[in-house]
Amino acid sequence: MNWYVVYAQAQKELVAYQNLVKQGFAAYLPRYRKNCRHARRVYAVMAPLFPRYLFVRMDPTSQRWRSINGTIGVSYLLSDGPAPISIPDEIIETIHAREQDGMVQVMPPAFIKGQKLAVTDGPFTDLQGIFECVEDDHRVILLLDFMGRIVRTRLPGHAVTAA
Structure with a gap:
């Protein structure tokens, strides 16, 4: 059995996960602790590590995998033509290892202001830019000199490196 990627409807990852499990599929929705702010309050929520994506383990030769596309909360199963695309087990194992x-x-990212x-x-x-800070969602705030102005830019942590 291999792992496959499911593309969920917006904000419906947990619904898709629960419905896939009800159908008998082995599903995996990696989540992390995210700090949210609202009305001067800061609180932690469990958010999907990959928004709109989750994983399902199945054998497409013996399981009725086409039902995944009709599952509540699911947009579609990633596929290449008529066949779903499998991903290496090492990807899921690496994510599990960090849980x-x-x-x-x-x-x-560990950068200095x-x-x-x-x-x-x-x-x-x-x-190139100057590091300012890291936000709660692990995005880097970078001050870039862009078109003669200093622009405050949010970038994913993986998109920057020390100059």
Whole structure:
């Protein structure tokens, strides 16, 4: 049996997970602790590690996998033509290895305020900026000199490196 990727409806990852389990599929929804702010309050919630994505383990030759596309909360099973696309077990094992108490432990990038960083991925690739801080969702706030102005930019932690 292999792991496959399910693309869920927006904000319906948990609904999709619960319905896949009810149908007898082995599903996996990796989540992490995310700090949210509302009305001057800060509280922690369990959020999907990969928004709109979850994983299902199945054997497409013996299981009725096409029912996944009709599951409440699911948009579709990622496929290449008529066949679903499997992913290596090592990916799921790596995510499982970082779990503690049912939550994936996500470490923010370790940069120092004022440190020069280079953008390595995305539309600002090859630009350099000054590190300001890391937000609760582990996005890096970077001050970029862009078109003669200093622009405060939010980037994923994996998209920057020390310059």
